[in-house]
Each structure stands twice: as C-alpha cells, then as structure tokens.
Amino acid sequence: MTEALLSVRDLKVHFPIGKGLLAGAKGVVKAVDGISFDLKPGETLGIVGESGCGKSTLGRAILRLAKPTDGTVVWLGRDFYALNKASLRKARRELQIIFQDPLASLDPRMTVGAIIARPLKTFHPELTRVQIDARVKEAMAQVGLAPEMMRRYPHEFSGGQCQRIGIARAMILRPKLIVCDEPVSALDVSIQAQIINLLRKLQRELGLSLLFISHNLSVVRHISHRVMVLYLGKVMELSERDAFYANPMHPYSKALISAIPLPDPKAERARERVMLQGDLPSPLNPPKGCRFCTRCPMATDLCHSTEPPLSPRSDGRLVACHLV
Amino acid sequence: MPSTRTSAEVAVRQAAAAILSARNLTVDFKLEHGWVRAVDGVSFEVRRGEVLGIVGESGSGKSQILMAAMGLTAINGRCTGSVTFEGQEILNASPEQLDKIRGSAMSMIFQDPMTSLNPYMRVVDQLTEVLVAHQGKSKAEAVDNAVEMLERVRIPDARRRISLYPHEFSGGMRQRVMIAMALLCRPALLFADEPTTALDVTVQAQILDLLNGLVRELNAAVVIVTHDLGVIARLCDRVIVLYGGRIMEEAAIDDLFEAPRHPYSQGLLAATPRLDDDTAHDLRTIKGSPRALVGQMTGCPFAPRCDRKIERCTVETPALQRLMSGRAAACHLVTS
Numbered sequence: 222m223t224e225a226l227l228s229v230r231d232l233k234v235h236f237p238i239g240k241g242l243l244a245g246a247k248g249v250v251k252a253v254d255g256i257s258f259d260l261k262p263g264e265t266l267g268i269v270g271e272s273g274c275g276k277s278t279l280g281r282a283i284l285r286l287a288k289p290t291d292g293t294v295v296w297l298g299r300d301f302y303a304l305n306k307a308s309l310r311k312a313r314r315e316l317q318i319i320f321q322d323p324l325a326s327l328d329p330r331m332t333v334g335a336i337i338a339r340p341l342k343t344f345h346p347e348l349t350r351v352q353i354d355a356r357v358k359e360a361m362a363q364v365g366l367a368p369e370m371m372r373r374y375p376h377e378f379s380g381g382q383c384q385r386i387g388i389a390r391a392m393i394l395r396p397k398l399i400v401c402d403e404p405v406s407a408l409d410v411s412i413q414a415q416i417i418n419l420l421r422k423l424q425r426e427l428g429l430s431l432l433f434i435s436h437n438l439s440v441v442r443h444i445s446h447r448v449m450v451l452y453l454g455k456v457m458e459l460s461e462r463d464a465f466y467a468n469p470m471h472p473y474s475k476a477l478i479s480a481i482p483l484p485d486p487k488a489e490r491a492r493e494r495v496m497l498q499g500d501l502p503s504p505l506n507p508p509k510g511c512r513f514c515t516r517c518p519m520a521t522d523l524c525h526s527t528e529p530p531l532s533p534r535s536d537g538r539l540v541a542c543h544l545v
Numbered sequence: 546m547p548s549t550r551t552s553a554e555v556a557v558r559q560a561a562a563a564i565l566s567a568r569n570l571t572v573d574f575k576l577e578h579g580w581v582r583a584v585d586g587v588s589f590e591v592r593r594g595e596v597l598g599i600v601g602e603s604g605s606g607k608s609q610i611l612m613a614a615m616g617l618t619a620i621n622g623r624c625t626g627s628v629t630f631e632g633q634e635i636l637n638a639s640p641e642q643l644d645k646i647r648g649s650a651m652s653m654i655f656q657d658p659m660t661s662l663n664p665y666m667r668v669v670d671q672l673t674e675v676l677v678a679h680q681g682k683s684k685a686e687a688v689d690n691a692v693e694m695l696e697r698v699r700i701p702d703a704r705r706r707i708s709l710y711p712h713e714f715s716g717g718m719r720q721r722v723m724i725a726m727a728l729l730c731r732p733a734l735l736f737a738d739e740p741t742t743a744l745d746v747t748v749q750a751q752i753l754d755l756l757n758g759l760v761r762e763l764n765a766a767v768v769i770v771t772h773d774l775g776v777i778a779r780l781c782d783r784v785i786v787l788y789g790g791r792i793m794e795e796a797a798i799d800d801l802f803e804a805p806r807h808p809y810s811q812g813l814l815a816a817t818p819r820l821d822d823d824t825a826h827d828l829r830t831i832k833g834s835p836r837a838l839v840g841q842m843t844g845c846p847f848a849p850r851c852d853r854k855i856e857r858c859t860v861e862t863p864a865l866q867r868l869m870s871g872r873a874a875a876c877h878l879v880t881s
Contacts, residue, residue: 271745379834409602411831414816480750482775
C-alpha cells in the first residue's frame with residue numbers, strides 16, 4: 222500500500238457560540254466531531270453531505286484555515302499542526318484550495334495575470350518576471366484559458382472562466398493536494414461539465430490529489446475514487462466509489478442517493494424512494510446516540526442510546542450503523 | 546389526477562381550453578447602454594391539471610417569463626405580445642385587476658423563502674392576509690384555513706407554530722410555508738420559480754413530493770421554472786427548453802428525455818451527470834458559455850455554441866416548427 226499523502230486523525234473543530242457578557246459560551250457547535258481518513262497520492266476523495274454537516278469546515282481545518290479543537294493532520298509524514306511558521310509556509314505551497322463562488326474569490330482590481338501570479342510571487346520571490354510570465358501562461362494553458370487574457374479583469378469573464386482562473390491560481394505552485402470546496406455548484410450545467418472534465422484531466426495527468434467537497438452526489442460520482450458521507454460532523458460511511466453507488470450501506474447514504482431527482486422521467490416514476498422525515502436537527506443540540514437516529518427510518522432503541530462506531534465491513538468500507 | 550406524460554396524453558389534453566396563454570411574448574429591459582432582450586417571442590399554453598416545466602441556464606429568460614405572466618416585470622422592463630389568463634390580458638391590466646387575479650386565481654412560489662416572506666410579520670398574518678382581503682373571510686375562519694393548509698404541507702404542530710416569525714422556521718419549513726401561502730386560495734394557476742433550489746437534497750425530495758401531490762389534487766395548472774432536469778423529470782408533464790430568450794424545443798417529458806431533437810437539448814442532457822452513466826469517460830460538454838444578454842441578434846441564439854452549425858444558422862433565426870406528436874423545435878437541421 223502506498224504511503225498516505227494526508228492522514229487525518231480524530232479531527233474536531235468546535236465553534237463556541239453566543240458568548241454573552243456575563244455567561245460563558247451558550248453552546249458549542251461541533252462542526253467537525255472526530256473525523257479520520259487517509260488520502261493517497263493521486264486520489265480523489267469526494268466529501269458529501271447536506272448543509273451543516275461540516276464538509277467545508279473539514280476542508281478548511283485541513284489547510285489550517287479554521288482552527289482545529291483537537292486531532293491531528295499528518296502531511297507527508299509530518300504533523301501539519303505542529304509545523305512552525307517557516308515550515309508551514311513551505312508546506313502550504315503543496316496544498317491549495319478552490320472556492321465555490323468563482324467571482325467573489327478573485328480580487329476585482331487585479332488583472333487575471335496578476336491574480337494567477339500572486340502565489341508564485343509570494344512563495345518564490347527569486348523568480349524573474351520573465352520566468353513568472355512563463356509559468357502564468359503555462360498554468361493558463363493547463364486550464365484552457367488563452368494567454369492573451371492575462372491583462373483583463375475578472376468581471377470581464379463568465380462564471381466558468383472565473384473558476385478556471387481560480388484553478389490556474391491553485392495550480393501554479395504545482396501543488397500535491399487541492400481542496401475543492403463546491404467548485405461547480407455555482408455554475409450552469411453546460412459549464413459544470415467543462416470544469417469537472419478539467420479537474421479530472423489535471424488529476425489524471427499530474428497525479429494530483431483532490432478533496433472534492435460537494436452536496437451533489439452525481440457530480441461527486443464523476444470525479445471521486447472514494448466517497449465519504451458526513452452527517453452533523455461525523456462520518457457515516459467511507460467507501461470505494463463504485464461499491465458506494467451500487468450499494469450504499471448506511472441508511473443516510475441510501476436516503477441521500479434516493480433523494481436525487483434523476484434526469485429520466487421513466488426511471489423517476491419506477492423508483493422506490495427512501496423518504497426521510499423532518500429536517501436536519503440543530504447542530505447545537507445533536508441527537509444522543511446515533512446522530513441520524515431522529516430521521517432514520519430504521520432506528521431502534523439502541524440507536525437512540527448508543528453511538529455506533531465507524532467500523533469496517535467485508536468489502537473494506539467503513540460504516541457507522543448498528544444495523545448494517 | 547393521473548399525470549400526462551406521453552405525447553398521446555398531451556394531445557388529448559391540448560383539446561381543452563388553455564388557462565394561460567402566451568403569444569409572442571417579448572420582454573426588453575432598458576439598461577445604461579441601451580435595450581436588451583431577455584425574452585424573445587415566446588408562445589405557449591397551459592391547461593388545468595397540467596404541469597409545464599421551463600428549463601434553461603442563467604440568462605435564458607426563464608424567470609422573466611413568469612414575472613411577465615404575473616404582471617411583475619421590473620420598472621425598466623417592457624413587455625410586448627400577449628399573455629392571457631382565462632381570456633383576460635395580463636400585460637396591459639391595471640394594478641387593481643392584477644391584484645384581484647393574483648390574490649385569488651394565480652399565485653407564485655419563489656426560490657428563496659427567507660427573502661420572500663416578510664420577516665416582521667408572524668406567519669399567521671402573512672397567510673391570512675389574502676383570505677381576509679380577497680375572500681372576505683373573518684380572521685378566525687382565515688386562521689382555521691391557514692392552519693389546515695400548514696397541516697397539509699406537513700408542518701408539525703401547525704396550530705402553535707403559525708404564530709411564529711419566519712426566522713423561527715428551518716429552510717425546508719419556510720419553503721413549506723411559502724407553498725401553503727401559494728395554495729391557500731386554491732389557485733387555478735400556480736407559478737414556481739426554482740422552488741427547491743435553495744434546499745438540501747433530502748428536503749428537496751420531500752418538497753417535490755408534496756408539491757406534486759397538492760397540485761394534482763387541486764387540479765391546478767402549474768408552470769415551474771428550473772435549471773435542474775431532475776426536477777423537471779420528477780414533476781412535469783410537458784417541458785419547454787429555453788435558450789437566449791427563445792424556445793429551442795417543446796415536448797412531452799418522456800419524448801424529450803428519450804429523444805431530444807434540438808442540439809441544445811441534446812447537449813444539456815448529455816452534460817448532466819447521472820447516477821447510472823459511464824464514469825470512465827469525460828462528460829459531454831457544450832463549448833463556450835451561455836449567451837450574455839445583448840441586443841437583438843440575427844440567427845439562432847445557440848449557433849455560437851452549436852457543433853452542428855451551418856451557415857444558415859448565423860443569418861436566419863429558425864422558427865419554432867411543429868413536429869409530430871405535439872413536439873416542436875427551432876432548428877434548421879431538425880425536420881419533421
């Protein structure tokens with residue numbers, strides 16, 4: 222087995238909320254509550270879940286953009302949270318991020334060339350202008366932008382092109398890992414497909430690893446090798462992609478997949494749906510026992526009292542459920 | 546009420562009188578640099594008991610069709626053509642006439658329930674306002690009706706929760722309140738603009754189910770606008786594919802999804818990731834980006850992105866031509 226690029230162990234990110242003048246914190250939102258996984262070089266892990274499940278916070282905590290409460294992140298054999306400032310800076314070249322809102326994540330007053338060159342100038346001040354220019358053009362070509370566009374500003378570009386600029390900016394440092402936080406959810410269907418194909422190509426050709434965070438399971442299926450399902454800060458299921466979509470094991474995974482409206486009216490009518498009742502419980506006050514027990518169609522007394530561990534099944538996947 | 550999804554069933558229904566009918570509807574907006582055309586000569590009809598989907602990408606004009614049909618076009622907009630509701634013209638109706646129709650016979654579900662509900666008003670007051678104003682009901686009677694409707698959209702403990710403010714509901718619950726509000730007057734015609742786009746997928750499934758059951762039961766005519774082909778497949782009987790303000794294709798949904806005729810419909814379907822397609826290959830894409838709003842253009846609006854474009858496509862705008870079995874397509878390359 223290849224050595225892991227990234228090892229996350231029992232990661233927790235808790236946010237205290239509602240600090241009053243007299244009282245202490247009114248409560249704690251456990252956005253990420255004990256998540257562990259490994260990521261191999263060249264692997265894409267899809268992280269899925271509904272709003273409030275902690276998927277974005279997880280991505281940010283891995284990059285040290287959100288402050289972890291507990292747990293470790295090991296990057297290439299070194300404790301990422303223990304790195305001093307200089308080593309962290311060095312390591313950060315290898316970890317990049319792409320954001321959801323393509324236009325909002327680009328400085329409107331900088332030219333596209335300057336935006337893409339910025340990480341390079343920051344991390345490699347020794348490079349000459351000519352060298353930087355060459356690297357910017359290379360990154361633009363990689364993502365399918367014409368080099369002539371260097372001198373234009375973000376507002377002159379469409380959403381899909383802005384997302385390409387964001388990807389070029391992430392790519393220019395030749396990173397080993399890119400955290401993609403809902404990179405296609407703001408895009409039209411025809412553009413979404415272009416960006417998915419682009420990420421697949423970069424991943425394949427450069428051996429990149431991706432953490433692909435998305436609420437859209439059909440999109441995740443097209444880009445991931447493995448899929449991790451989160452619910453209220455916990456992993457419900459972690460599985461190889463094909464096994465997961467062919468046979469989701471956790472009742473929440475089943476419900477998620479069966480809730481997606483298929484672009485196929487006949488299949489839609491023939492479908493048997495696992496319909497969940499109610500909404501997501503408040504993350505301030507998650508249910509006791511299994512977090513999913515309040516909405517689970519199969520929940521028993523055990524589920525309401527004891528939290529199921531994330532345990533391995535015969536095909537190697539991990540599932541946190543008493544009943545499967 | 547059974548749904549009508551095949552061409553034969555649609556044909557039977559077409560014989561009934563339309564409740565809403567748009568004829569050559571065009572919507573222009575005056576911007577700083579001149580007029581832009583958002584909707585360009587769109588014609589369609591909807592009948593009672595029928596759910597019509599309008600699908601398109603951003604800037605296709607799909608929402609503006611609904612706004613025009615509700616008489617809600619923004620102040621810098623200008624509508625031409627005709628939209629009639631039960632024979633009455635909407636485009637030149639007075640505010641009083643519109644008020645009367647909108648309150649009782651026609652209603653709309655918006656995308657974002659938080660910005661469409663009044664945050665300063667308790668839900669009970671927002672729901673009963675219409676019943677008291679338009680149907681002359683007493684407040685107590687209106688409250689009973691409202692509670693009943695909230696129960697119908699499965700809001701638990703409705704009698705108590707009706708006195709809460711919108712922010713005290715979750716996103717899914719707020720969207721249920723919106724649906725209850727839209728259905729309270731038992732409208733003959735319901736518009737829904739991306740009604741589930743802001744919701745999580747498991748909540749979306751609940752809301753789609755609910756909406757489907759309620760509109761079939763009311764036997765209302767429904768026009769639903771969305772970018773999501775899955776939502777269309779789930780809810781609609783007939784679908785219009787819109788691009789650049791024009792209708793590219795119109796068909797019963799089974800026909801469209803089985804054999805799209807227009808290159809844009811074909812591209813849109815192929816670009817949509819599915820749960821059962823092949824993941825070894827790349828998704829099919831449509832080159833370029835959706836058309837930015839510009840002035841009037843000649844030729845097919847989709848021509849700049851079309852793989853099958855011929856010279857004629859850039860000089861002559863294809864008319865929407867009727868094909869067999871109630872279908873229509875606007876493409877020089879599609880012949881009946």
